[in-house]
Amino acid sequence: MLKFIRGKGSQATADRIKLQKELFSFNKTGTHGFPNHPSAVAYDYGLGLVAVGTRTGLLRIYGAPGVEFYSQLENETEIRQILFIEGRAQLITLSADSCLHLWEINTKSKENDVKNGVLECVKTFDYFRVEALKEGSIKQITTIAVNCNSDLLLVGTQMGNTYLVDLDTFDLSDQIIYQDVILQNIPDEYKFNPGSVEVIAEQPLNPNKFLIGYNNRGLLVLWDNKTLSVDNYYFANQQLESVFWLSNGQQFISAHNDGSYIVWKISDNLHPADQPKTPYGPFPCKGINKIIWKTVQNNDDFIIFSGGMPRASYNDKNTVSIIQGTPESGKHHVLDFTSKVIDFLVIGPQNDTKDFDNPTTLIVLVEEEIVLVDLTHPEWLQHKLPYLSSVHSSAITCCQHYSAVSDQIYKKIVEAGKVHNTARFTTNEWPINGGQSVANNLNAGRELLVTGHEDGSVRFWDSSSVALQHLYTLMTNKLFLVSDDDIALIDSDDNALNETNAEDEWPPFRKVGTFDPYSDDPRFAIRKISLCIYTGSLIIAGTAGQVIVFEFNGEAIEKPLISNQLNIVGDKDGFVWKGHSQLTPKNGNIKFESGYQPSSIVQLQPPASVTALALYAEWGLLAAGTAHGFAIFDYLFRKVVSTKTTLNPNDLTAVSGGDALISRRKSFKKSLRESFRRLRKGRSQRGDKRTASPTSTAASSSSPSKSIEEGRKSPKTEVIQIEAKPVERQIEARSAEDSMGSMVRCLYFSNAFIVNNSTQTPTLWAATNAGNVFIYTMVLPSDDKRASEDVSSQLAKEIHLKHRAPIVAIQIIDGNGVPLPDSFEVQKGVAKIPTPGGHRVLICSEEQFKLFNLPNLKPLHKFKLTAHEGARARRIAIAQFISKTNDSHLEYHALCLSNQGDVSVLSVPELKRQMQTQCTKREDINGISSLVFTRNGEGFYLHSSSEFRRFSLSARHIVEPICTVDLPEGARPSKPIQQRPPIAAASVTEEPIPPKPQREKAIEEKTQPEEKIIHEEKEIIEEPLHEDKELQNDCADESTPTSGIDESPVNHNDFEPPEINYNTLPEPSDEIIADEELLTNGNTNGNAVNGDNDSDSQLELDVDIDVSNVTESSVKTNSLDITIDSVRDHLANLSISVAPEANEAVKKNPSPIPNESLPIINSHEGAIEGLELCRKCELH
Structure with a gap:
């Protein structure tokens, strides 16, 4: 009856609940390390920002150290390409499903009116995704490019057509560059299927011309967008991989899949002035995936490309080659990476004259790290990374965190790191310096995160701020011999013989980066620090x-x-x-x-x-x-x-x-037999009364140590x-x-x-x-006798817990519930002198926590974890919590991570739960096993193999990126991004082609929800969240970013059509009168879109056509003379004006008018369909 008399115990008072809110708050504050599975990179030359996208739809932007912005696509689609709209803090991403997303860094207000930048998606353009679902891969986007005026986005597709998107409205432009039109301007002997659009590059100093490259047989076309014609064409006879313009706009360079590149002049045609160059020929080579050509004042030009290695010898190499001058006589380095090259960029100072590029830095994004090379240094040394470090350069096997590190020790570690890095890293400033960090660092001292790795290395990281910076690396494997040292000596990069032969090696390789997935011996792995x-x-x-x-x-x-x-x-x-x-x-x-x-x-x-x-x-x-x-x-x-x-x-x-630990049962019968034996044994002992068994002394050491023997006999x-x-605990595999x-x-x-x-x-x-x-x-x-004695x-004592659960933590606390400090902490003034009496010891097993009095070890308090919740403790630590409103109020609490991925905060010494929240997924075994707590109520765990996720349980101690990007006045368009306004019916003069994407958008919304972007809110999350979606800028407001499209459902009864906008342009089903000709594609209406062909609801819209500009050459009256091109030209010259009778017809039938346009014939395969359409025109 005693448990019923006690009830549920005292409940928290209102004051305590208020204090808890001031002490505890769960926030996932940032990530440290390198994004997992990167897929794209871009750089804003005007604002000094770099963006990285991943295969899971994560988008991150970095500037100066401490400037970081995060966001995530909800559907986790891979980001294929990123383009900055320079100087606007805007960027466009192309995802794997052919969706285009427009992002902006906008400033929001946090608590205390602190300004913070938020990365948010303001518009999604999914026209090509919808079309790809209908017509297959031919409508998939292959590449995108932004013009220099930042008002047009050029979109290349798998079909070979190039579309133009208006960046002011983020809507499809009326103009489409058809591949068929381009082929008409090419001689017949070169008319073949060019394939998909591989690259689009605008000509420098001429925004009206851009180069369109097709992947099949190296066809390149210089398109004049002002005259809508082909200015010139170039034929390389090799599959095209990349194109880059020289800054003067008079030459460009193309790279191909046979390892060659060609320098062209714009006046060249089929035969370039220079012959194709294969830097690592003449034997067959891998393709050059990307190439960049940069000019230098008073020096030779840079040609930088990825790939191109000889297939037979170096097919497995991941390289980026830097050539200044010629490959034979110039300065030449081949950067050798240990993982696949994703992309690379070359950045330099802004130059208004554009006479010379003068590049300063090469940015190379590879699968496991990012490397920046200083092109102004004579040796082309690397930049030391202030962030985006490869924390997994070798697999992480353990980690420890240390708070309030003394300045003396910190400076020694930093100086040691500088000595080791002198010959490897440049001393020039970090080139990416965009944005401003306004975060307040509340850390009382320096913080270190120390990681142990599989190859025997130990790395020291400064975790005091948002940017996790590498300080020093200690190698322990150099102290031991390797079993195959003779082989290692031959293959070692440090071998003096190899150094002498390196000068004669061709290509001239140079190892760069820190990622090294290989270990000489698994015994080197670090387990404890x-x-x-x-x-x-x-x-x-x-x-x-x-x-x-x-x-x-x-x-x-x-x-x-x-x-x-x-x-x-x-x-x-x-x-x-x-x-x-x-x-x-x-x-x-x-x-x-x-x-x-x-x-x-x-x-x-x-x-x-x-x-x-x-x-x-x-x-x-x-x-x-x-x-x-x-x-x-x-x-x-x-x-x-x-x-x-x-x-x-x-x-x-x-x-x-070690073999016994990983053995498996070789016999199913033996395993089954032993299972039944254990079952029978359990039944026979079920009725036995549980008694305290005497302590066994068999576990005593047989070591010859004198002190142990004395202790055993004492x-x-x-x-x-x-x-x-005995309690019922969850049964789980141990x-x-x-x-x-x-x-x-x-x-x-x-x-x-x-x-x-x-x-x-x-x-x-x-x-x-x-x-x-x-x-x-x-x-x-004593100190004077220590050497001799x-x-x-x-x-002295032994403790045996009856439930025999593994013990994971022990901590002694004083009478005030404060963890017993180290003597050095008291001497340095970091901690107070503990109380002289009332000490207790907290012993934490995986199943329960117990507090005992000292020295009699009498139990005081207990908290059962497994019995009540079926969980097991994996990490235990004591942390201090300071009130965010009162600096003098300090409490110590125990932090517990369970195998379910949740974190609990328990009061000390009462062991009452103050807070519980889900930190990571229960399936994330790697994250749970790697988690470490800090003394300030923070924590780190491996969110993936390459990055740490940082979180805080303290309402006061939060280390998160708070940063802004200042834009010059008028940097962005003054009008907001929105759809085109409706136009009066009497003044519609737009062409009916190409099809407007708004209707496809509306139709798709009926069957498929719009893609949205999730921004993290700062709150205690009680359920597991997605690993990437949960990390966003916490200062995002509650308003969801608008896409610029009115998504309200259409009510047919409320439809009033006094005006016709782009969503109600004439359908192919609507009859169009054009000088005694009627072009039609059958009778359809709004219901037909949904599959309803009720003829009673059909609507005919009479439209008068102004044919004053139609020439005889553009409209043929004989059906036998009608061609695909003539139909296209005919439609292009039509000027439509809606007859007044149209409005009356609309009022009689208020069904929404679909806006499908006439079918456009985009290839020779559509010729028959086009002729049939033209014959219908002829008959009418």
Whole structure:
């Protein structure tokens, strides 16, 4: 009855709820790293912004460090091409479904009237998508281009036609450049199917002419849009890949699929002045995918292209070639990337005279990174990236976050990174500098994100601001020999022999970028990292049991490696290690650069992967744990303090080697038999009464360490059984780690009241997968005797949790609920002196959290996670939360990430839940396993293999991009983007062709919803969100971006047609009188659009045609003389005016008039249909 008397406990008061809102708020604030699966890149030369699109429809824009804008297509369609409308903060994207989207960076107001830029889609043009659904791929868009006046968008299609879109209205223009018309201006011997439009390039200094290139057999046409005629044509006889104009507009260069390029003059025709050049011929080469030609004042021109490598020798290379001068005698580098080249750009200063380009930077977007090359540097060095870094240059295997790093340590790390990067990166300023960042950095100090990688490298990142900047890389693999070192020596890029032969190598390759997916040895992988942010001591542990101690040194030295063997298992009966062997340290003196240098190497035996690591720099001690036990090491004097094995007989097989961990049942019968045995065993024990079993001492270490033996025999060792009522927990598959009870999951150094409540003692807490906690007291000699006396340890107490769940975190808190600080934190003034009494310890297992009094270990509070919610804890941390309205109000809370992807905030010490929110998807195993919390209530997790997602649980501490882009006055069109206004019926003089996309838009809306763009709102999200949609600029207002189209449903009863607009132009079904001729395509009406052919509702609209401009050559009276071209010319010269009787006819029948136009014959295959149409005209 007691639980009914207690009820549900005290509820939160109104004041507490108000305070919670001031303390907690869940926000996904940004991403760090490189976008996953990039697909397009563009640059705004006027505003200094770069845009990157991805295969999942994510669009990101970057400027100066801290200037970032995000948005996402709702249908996650791949972005194929991006074009900036320069100087307007507008851009156009082409998606894989042939939709065009117009985006704008608009300024919105956030809290406290802070201005912030928001990237939003203001218009979607899906005419080509609708047509592609009807007619197939022939209407798909292949390429787009913006003219220099920024008023027209040129759209090339698979069919070979080129359409013009008015950028002021984002609507289809009346003009269409048909491929048939172009072929009429080409000699008969070159009339063939040119194929799709491959490239459209406007002629510099002449906005009325642009070059249209077709992919089949290299046909190029210089089209004069003023005279609507072909000015010239060029024939290369090779499939066209790319075209680029010289800045003077008198020459252009074309690249082809056989690895050649041709320089043309506009006066050339079929035979260029220069012969085709194949830079890496004469043997067959891969195609040149893209080419750029830039001029330099007082120097040779740049020719930069991707691809073109010899097929036989370098077919697998991903390259961008830079040639200044000629390929034979000029300066020539071939940039060799480790992933596929997506696109590249060349940027330079704005030059009004256009006499010379003077390029400054080459931007290369590849599949796994972005590289910027300084073309003004004599060696063409790379720019160091302030953002968009390849955090996954080698696969990330672990990460740690450190807050309030001392300035001294931070500066040392930065200086060490500069020394390493001197010969690799240019010192010139970062060239992308658009926008302004107005974010306020509330961080009290520097923050570091430290990542360990598969190749044995450790990278330091500055995470203090929006831009995650790389500081320093430490390589641990150089300390060990590789099993195939003889082969590696031959293939190594550092080999002196290769350096001498590099000069004679052709093509002249040069490795660029940082992404390297290959690892020499999987044992190099980093598993645990521990850093003291006050002394700079660094401990790194790896997969083969290697634990390396690093100390910072500002000078380069040469010294031998010192290695210590540490046997955890010892002579344990029945144990045989079957896994990988240990790494072999290099012999002799090794030269180390300034920065972190190894002071000692501790090799654990057996050489299993390190699963837990702890460092206490003040004591000079480290502890490392594996699946077999743990060890304590004095790294100041390189002495073993003690070892402890956690193995029991049941674990011997499980931890005997790596092969056993991944074994599979080879026999179905054996597996089934064992399942029934377990079932029978469970039934037989179902009625047994649960009792506290005596603590087994079999898990004690057999290590010869004297201190352990003394601890085992000591009568002071106290074993405490923690009673736990059996609860129904969710049944789920346990991982290999969970199945090994001997695995050490947590190690924790601290001063604690463990012996009595008056004396603090240095202690080590070690916890395992089986729910066991071993508490060791440490005896530390004084500083003057430390060199002569050894540090000793003694087992003081053991804790065995009855539910035997893996323990993932241990933290001691003082009487005020504040985590016990490190001694250095108190000395530096970062933390207050803890209260002298009332200390408690928080022990967190995967299933429940418990708070115990010290030193008697009496339980105080408990929070059950698995029993109530069926979840398991994966990450636990203590964070501080400061009120956003009151700086003096500070609270500490426990943060918990579960295997369901949700994050909970629990009060300390009461362990009451304050907030719960969904952070990532429960299916995102990689994100859950990689998540780390910070001391300020933030978190990082791998959103994909190449980028971190950053989030905050604190209402005050939010690091997010707040930035704007200032536009000059009148940069954008003054009138808003909208549809054309209706025109009076009596004055309609527009041509009935081409078909207006508005009607197709309206018809499509009946069956398919309009594509929308999702912008993230800043709120606590209780349900899983899409990984890319959830990250948008939080300052977007609630108004949805309008597309410029009136999407309200049409009410036929309210239809009033006093005017005829573009949506009600005459249909092919409407009879058009043209000087005794009637052109018709049958009788259709508004109902016919929906499949209703009721003749009673048909409407005939009489229209008078002004044929004063129709010449004899354009209209033929004999049906035998009518051709496709004559019909087109005939229709092009018609001037339509609607007869007054039309309005009367409309009033009698208010059905909406469809706006289909006469069918346009776009190819020779449509000739028969066109002749039939013309014969109907002849008959009428």
